[in-house]
Amino acid sequence: MSITAVPIAPTKRRYLVWLWIGIAAATLSGVALAWQGTASVVATRGTNEQFLAWNRGQPGVVETASGLQYRVIEPGEGPTPTDTDLTLINYTGTFRNGETFDASRQPTPMSPAQVVPGFGEGLKLMPKGAKFRFWIKPELAYGAEARTDPQTGREAMPANSLLIFDVEMIDFVPEAVVRQMQMQQQLQQQGIPGGPPPGVR
Known part of the structure; x- marks a missing residue:
């Protein structure tokens, strides 16, 4: 009998739901940070038109x-x-x-x-x-x-x-x-x- 053949208890459904919520939140946070970084770059390095389009929304x-x-x-x-x-x-x-x-x-x-x-x-x-x-x-x-x-x-x-x-x-x-x-x-x-x-x- 193998020592590694220990049965793994099934994961409860609510834990999976929370795991997916956590992954989705992390992904959205990453997108938001990337967008802020892009907006900051546009504000400092973009063309005048890009800057004014960004500034219009401030x-x-x-x-x-x-x-x-x-x-x-x-x-x-x-x-x-x-x-x-x-x-x-x-x-x-x-x-x-x-x-x-x-x-x-x-x-x-x-x-x-x-x-x-x-x-x-x-x-x-x-x-x-x-x-x-x-x-x-x-x-x-x-x-x-x-x-x-x-x-x-x-x-x-x-x-x-x-x-x-x-x-x-x-x-x-x-x-x-x-x-x-x-x-x-x-x-x-x-x-x-x-x-x-x-x-x-």
Whole structure:
């Protein structure tokens, strides 16, 4: 009689069910991890179109009809600026790899009508006190045109760059008011009074 010829007790059906459930859960977890890894690679290394398609599905991201993507970090309140207003903002601009290419050192005046289309569109969505993040595709920024630093002659912005901006809207006023204030200031600097003497109409 062989020692190895010991009968094996049959496995209970409920144990088999739990075993298959465990295998299925492990498989789904593996697929989910693989998908997350793929999404992460697309976010960092994929084309601009792949990145924007992935980013569109992230929490809080809104895409406009033009293709500008933005997320409200702080909502602010009140009306929003128009093309005829001058905004006062703080901003930081980065590439997809996180490298900063531009940043304000102090509150900076900008007209929505005098910046790249995606940035201007984003500014016109922001009430006072708001903080937004913009993702601007190349077609709404500098397109296929590479930009060089005029001082060094080196490439400052590669062609087809997708730009990411964090922007804080401090204030905005009508551009006509700003021009009037500038004219009064110039007149005062030249010694010309900005208006009629007191008591004269």
